[in-house]
Amino acid sequence: MSLQECIPLESPDSPEPADVALPPWRETLLHAQAGLWQQVRTAGPQARVELSPRASCVLGDALQWLAMLPAGSIHAVVTDPPYGLIEYEDKDHAKLRAGRGGVWRIPPSFDGARRQPLPRFTVLGKADIASLCDFFAAFATGLLRVLVPGGHVFMAANPLLSSLAFTALQQAGLEKRGEIIRLVQTLRGGDRPKGAETEFAEISVMARSCWEPWGIFRKPCDGTVAENLRRWGTGGLRRLPGGEPFKDVIPCSPTRGREREIAPHPSLKPQRFLRQVVRASLPLGIGIIYDPFAGSGSTLAAAEALGYLAIGTERDAGYFALVRQAFDALSQLPVTER
Numbered sequence: 001m002s003l004q005e006c007i008p009l010e011s012p013d014s015p016e017p018a019d020v021a022l023p024p025w026r027e028t029l030l031h032a033q034a035g036l037w038q039q040v041r042t043a044g045p046q047a048r049v050e051l052s053p054r055a056s057c058v059l060g061d062a063l064q065w066l067a068m069l070p071a072g073s074i075h076a077v078v079t080d081p082p083y084g085l086i087e088y089e090d091k092d093h094a095k096l097r098a099g100r101g102g103v104w105r106i107p108p109s110f111d112g113a114r115r116q117p118l119p120r121f122t123v124l125g126k127a128d129i130a131s132l133c134d135f136f137a138a139f140a141t142g143l144l145r146v147l148v149p150g151g152h153v154f155m156a157a158n159p160l161l162s163s164l165a166f167t168a169l170q171q172a173g174l175e176k177r178g179e180i181i182r183l184v185q186t187l188r189g190g191d192r193p194k195g196a197e198t199e200f201a202e203i204s205v206m207a208r209s210c211w212e213p214w215g216i217f218r219k220p221c222d223g224t225v226a227e228n229l230r231r232w233g234t235g236g237l238r239r240l241p242g243g244e245p246f247k248d249v250i251p252c253s254p255t256r257g258r259e260r261e262i263a264p265h266p267s268l269k270p271q272r273f274l275r276q277v278v279r280a281s282l283p284l285g286i287g288i289i290y291d292p293f294a295g296s297g298s299t300l301a302a303a304e305a306l307g308y309l310a311i312g313t314e315r316d317a318g319y320f321a322l323v324r325q326a327f328d329a330l331s332q333l334p335v336t337e338r
Ligand SMILES: C[S@@+](CC[C@H](N)C(=O)[O-])C[C@H]1O[C@@H](n2cnc3c(N)ncnc32)[C@H](O)[C@@H]1O
Pocket: 060, 061, 062, 063, 080, 081, 082, 088, 265, 267, 268, 269, 270, 292, 293, 294, 295, 296, 297, 298, 299, 313, 314, 315, 316, 319
């Protein structure tokens, strides 16, 4: 890919007109980005699909592929990992696809509307929780090696398991930089005691969840933030199009309608939310975004909509096929509703 092709698309809020000379450090960053993109999109022997000149997806395990990436080649990670560890394994996943059993809770349909299946995090025992912590520790160690200094990680979680996963990332050496609260009404929690719903009609076992936490982490900077921005293009968050800072509360309702028809993944995240996070993750709009747990490719599609370079890994062949099928429509989807 040439340097020109690698320059992010002009976004409407782009600060510089195309004919203004770039500062030398910016040109150096763009050259480095072109070289890194070549290495990243060809790393490892796994099958992959080129979704566009700016986006690719690899069929394979994230931790294995991470080990094959060159050190210091990724500028940001935006991802929604599996939290049940087993919910996306073949046995339980087959049960989800069959619509019966396993760790997936298939909510009853009502009003003619079929509700989305949810993984049951409450079935995790002590040993599962220990493996969850090990998984996130290994994941964070892999990320630290491949991120450039100042590279950010945005990671989706849920209120039950976020503290475990976030601590594992911090203990591995990533700095915690805050959390985004996505305001969203989910179907998690709020139920009456099972089998005694009438007897305890006034009780819910736990709060009905109305938010989703996203951890924000950063690989430590190389010098001050300004020095890091010039050297690596990372270290801060891109401000909103009008110049206001990126904010950590984002109201965004569940993915519905057309978006779900395009990408029927049980954990689909909405473009309206992802595009805001992905945009913030590259402060200068320069660099490569990685989604280790690509699912339907929603992060890759959000990056494409913004003109950013992005690569994902997805180990399930069915979802890998979905990435290819959904990418164009998802990245071109207009996002207006709340
Ligand atoms: C929570 S879903 C992400 C869905 C995504 N947010 C979307 O909008 O489509 C997690 C995805 O990670 C995949 N996955 C699980 N373990 C993986 C691993 N070790 N390496 C790569 N992909 C994995 C699963 O197959 C699943 O599609």
